[in-house]
Amino acid sequence: MKISLLDEIREKNPVVLNISNFVTVQDVANGINAIGASPIMSEEIAETDEMVGISSAVALNLGAFSKPQVDHILAMGQAANAQHRPLVLDPVAVGAISYRKQVAADLMRQFQVDVIRGNAGEIAALAEVAWDAKGIDAGSGNADLAEIAKTCAKKQHAVVILSGETDYITDGERVVRVQNGTPLFQLHVGSGDMLSSIVGAFCAVSDGDYFEAAQTACLVFAATGEIVANQLGEERPGTFAAQLMDALHLVSVADIEKIAKFD
Numbered sequence: 001m002k003i004s005l006l007d008e009i010r011e012k013n014p015v016v017l018n019i020s021n022f023v024t025v026q027d028v029a030n031g032i033n034a035i036g037a038s039p040i041m042s043e044e045i046a047e048t049d050e051m052v053g054i055s056s057a058v059a060l061n062l063g064a065f066s067k068p069q070v071d072h073i074l075a076m077g078q079a080a081n082a083q084h085r086p087l088v089l090d091p092v093a094v095g096a097i098s099y100r101k102q103v104a105a106d107l108m109r110q111f112q113v114d115v116i117r118g119n120a121g122e123i124a125a126l127a128e129v130a131w132d133a134k135g136i137d138a139g140s141g142n143a144d145l146a147e148i149a150k151t152c153a154k155k156q157h158a159v160v161i162l163s164g165e166t167d168y169i170t171d172g173e174r175v176v177r178v179q180n181g182t183p184l185f186q187l188h189v190g191s192g193d194m195l196s197s198i199v200g201a202f203c204a205v206s207d208g209d210y211f212e213a214a215q216t217a218c219l220v221f222a223a224t225g226e227i228v229a230n231q232l233g234e235e236r237p238g239t240f241a242a243q244l245m246d247a248l249h250l251v252s253v254a255d256i257e258k259i260a261k262f263d
């Protein structure tokens, strides 16, 4: 775990390029900005190579895409590979909608992702483990979460983050668990999307160690939410969302170190 990557984001202000979704785009852009990186969104395939060229990481969110956008996502992933930019994928709801799972699988055959970030329902689907996902949410199941994440990582040759009450981060062999967080994250649509793009920001300053970048992003994001909830209580999701933005901007490495819970 290298919490000082947070300071490096603020020093370097890396550009993080996103395919976002219309539901959470504002949260994603402001979350990246608040933590100290620089967001840019794209909806036009013609600008792909240039966009990737000015960016230090690329985050692809599959939250709400139409057919033409699949071509754009494919071009963006392939350009990220060609230009050696770290590539993060958020496979929103692939556990609930078979069409999405098929699109995600097709895309991942055509480019190599570095980090996949999803909830249990999404990661179980990509790992081909039986699970009862519910829409964009994790849903329920009995399988071991660390094993699901490892299976997915081995299958896709990527670092995998299975987020939830505990975040499991794995490269297929090693597993780190982050225990920080607050249930308030579940009451704010877009928490997962924010985390995925913030993983991109950490990858951008990581010198290629995406396993370490993914762990650190999970710790910083979850611990920041926990700091907010400790003062706010657990009943105010609207205020939480606003205060989370403030806290992402204000939180220091020392603040995170004080409450970090991981093994």
Ligand SMILES: Nc1ncnc2c1ncn2[C@@H]1O[C@H](COP(=O)(O)OP(=O)(O)O)[C@@H](O)[C@H]1O
Pocket: 118, 119, 120, 136, 137, 138, 162, 163, 164, 165, 166, 167, 180, 181, 182, 183, 185, 186, 190, 191, 192, 193, 195, 218, 221, 222
């Ligand atoms: N019950 C919970 N308790 C604490 N933290 C949580 C809980 N559920 C989710 N989180 C945190 O919320 C963030 C978003 O993760 P998650 O809710 O799994 O994504 P998604 O919104 O894609 O389903 C992560 O930082 C995760 O640690």
Ligand SMILES: Cc1ncsc1CCOP(=O)(O)O
Pocket: 021, 023, 024, 063, 064, 092, 136, 188, 189, 190, 191, 192, 193, 194
């Ligand atoms: C509600 C919804 N519908 C399609 S994408 C989306 C947002 C998902 O956001 P998150 O997974 O971060 O909660």
Ligand SMILES: [Mg+2]
Pocket: 092, 093, 118, 119, 136, 192, 193
């Ligand atoms: Mg999600």
